[in-house]
Amino acid sequence: MKRTGAGVLIVAGVLGVGAGFLLDQLLTAAGRPTFTPMVSLPILLIAVGVVDVALAIPIYRTSRGHSAAPVNPFRAVRIAMLAKASSIVGAAVGGMGLGLLLFLLTRPTTPSVGSVSAVVATAVCGAVLVAAGLVAEHLCTIRKDDDDEQPGAPGLDTHDR
Numbered sequence: 001m002k003r004t005g006a007g008v009l010i011v012a013g014v015l016g017v018g019a020g021f022l023l024d025q026l027l028t029a030a031g032r033p034t035f036t037p038m039v040s041l042p043i044l045l046i047a048v049g050v051v052d053v054a055l056a057i058p059i060y061r062t063s064r065g066h067s068a069a070p071v072n073p074f075r076a077v078r079i080a081m082l083a084k085a086s087s088i089v090g091a092a093v094g095g096m097g098l099g100l101l102l103f104l105l106t107r108p109t110t111p112s113v114g115s116v117s118a119v120v121a122t123a124v125c126g127a128v129l130v131a132a133g134l135v136a137e138h139l140c141t142i143r144k145d146d147d148d149e150q151p152g153a154p155g156l157d158t159h160d161r
Contacts, residue, residue, distance in 0.1 A: 001077060001080060001081070001084075003084075003137060003138075003141075004084050004087050004088065004133070004134060004137060008088060008091075009087060009088065009091040009130060010091075012088050012089075012091035012092040012095065013091040013092065013094060013095035013098075014095060015092060015095065016091065016092040016093060016094065016095020016096040016097075016098070016099060016126075017095040017096070017098050017099040017102065018095075018099060019092075019095075019096055019099060020035075020095065020096035020097065020098065020099025020100040020101075020102075020103070021099035021100070021102055021103050022099075023035055023096075023099075023100070024099075024100055024103035024104070025103065028103075034100070034103065034104065034115070035100060036100075036114075036115040036118050036119065037097070037100075037118050037119065037121075037122045038118075039118060039121075041093075041118075041122055041125075042118075042121040042122050042124070042125035043125075045090065045093065045122070045125040045126060045128065045129045046125055046128060046129070048086055048129060048132075049086065049090070049128055049129045049131070049132030049133065050132070052079075052082060052083050052086050052132050052133055052135075052136040053132050053135055053136050053139070055079045055082070055136070056079050056080075056083060056135075056136035056137075056139035056140050057139060059071065059075065059076045059079060059139060059140045059142075060139040060140070063076070063141075063142045071142055073142065076140045076142055077140075079136065079140050080136075080137050080140035080141075082136075083132075083133045083134070083135075083136035083137040083140065084133065084137055085133075086129055086130075086132065086133035086136070087129070087130045087132075087133030087134050087137065088133075089129065090126045090127065090128070090129030090130040090132075090133055091126065091130050092126075093122065093125075093126040093129070094122070094123050094124075094125075094126020094127045094129070094130065095123075095126070096122070096126075097119050097120070097121075097122035097123030097124075097126055098123050100119045100122075101116070101119045101120060101123060104116060104119065
């Protein structure tokens with residue numbers, strides 16, 4: 001499994017900014033109020049980040065020899081994939097929060113403090129989820145064993161198999 005790259009996170013963030021700005025633009029054009037995230041969204045983003053890291057810590061401790069139990073590679077991959085998905089979703093939701101904020105700040109009227117604070121909290125908590133996902137993904141990295149042989153590695157002759 002490849003680790004989450006900055007390019008994927010940037011693309012998810014940019015798509016989120018565009019989606020947030022476009023959503024508020026379409027709502028305003030239709031004469032409806034702008035979208036304001038619920039207060040529970042930032043709380044949920046933080047909770048998912050905490051769960052990601054909490055699930056990854058036992059994998060880290062086991063893979064570094066701090067626990068006698070063997071590393072379950074399937075569990076490590078599942079948690080790493082959860083962490084990867086969390087970081088991408090965090091980038092998209094944080095970008096959407098930034099798009100909503102950009103729309104609010106480019107209007108000629110002053111937005112209410114409640115809507116701005118909810119949007120800012122969503123953007124910040126999206127960034128926190130990205131960080132937690134990347135940390136959890138790093139914690140799930142299992143070191144290579146010395147006896148793992150790579151195809152094409154020196155000392156291996158493909159004709160001797």
